[in-house]
Amino acid sequence: YGYHLPPTPGLVIPPSPDTVEYQQALGGDENGHGGCGLASQQQVRIPGEGMFALYGYLTGSLSQATYAFWESTEAQELIQLWKACMKRAGYLFDSPLDPLRIYSADGPIAPEEIQTRLTDLQCDLEVSFTRSRSAWERAAFNEWMDENALNLQELTDLATEYNMTLLELESESLQP
Numbered sequence: 001y002g003y004h005l006p007p008t009p010g011l012v013i014p015p016s017p018d019t020v021e022y023q024q025a026l027g028g029d030e031n032g033h034g035g036c037g038l039a040s041q042q043q044v045r046i047p048g049e050g051m052f053a054l055y056g057y058l059t060g061s062l063s064q065a066t067y068a069f070w071e072s073t074e075a076q077e078l079i080q081l082w083k084a085c086m087k088r089a090g091y092l093f094d095s096p097l098d099p100l101r102i103y104s105a106d107g108p109i110a111p112e113e114i115q116t117r118l119t120d121l122q123c124d125l126e127v128s129f130t131r132s133r134s135a136w137e138r139a140a141f142n143e144w145m146d147e148n149a150l151n152l153q154e155l156t157d158l159a160t161e162y163n164m165t166l167l168e169l170e171s172e173s174l175q176p
Helices: 020-027 037-071 073-088 097-103 111-127 129-147 149-173
Strands: none
Touching: 020 037, 037 073, 037 129, 037 149, 073 111, 073 129, 097 111, 111 129, 129 149
16 A cells, blocks of 8 residues: 555445534524534533543653654664665655655555555665664653553543543433
8 A cells, every 4th residue: 555544444434414404403503592512512521621631631742752753863863774775776755754745645556656665665674764663662652651650540530530420421311
């Protein structure tokens, strides 16, 4: 598949009804009256605000910890080795991210994309780019886990509490 994601067979996302009646039932009229969408969303989201905030903080923090690889001295050295390998094969990319950015857009997979990807993989293996990156990110992840152990436990507790709230809301909404 080159730089494209493989197809996901059987995945069908049905379109939402886009009738005036549906939109009014969901969002209310033009004055904001009626509609169950906003009230339902608030009823479900508000009890989980702390959990959602902590989750957002933690996922952002984890992304920063692992993405820092690209700014590391090790990455810069590996990028230069990968770039030189690609140049010897006739490709002028500054980073392993460049061909990904160029080819991963929607559209057909062209033969030059496949050839570029094969060369990219060969250079990656030659300079141990992915192997080194994985080791670096694994170490960063383990350090992040240690630093965030209390936050992760708090997130687990908040998620358990939120799940109980949702079960109560579901039980109440299903009452005749």
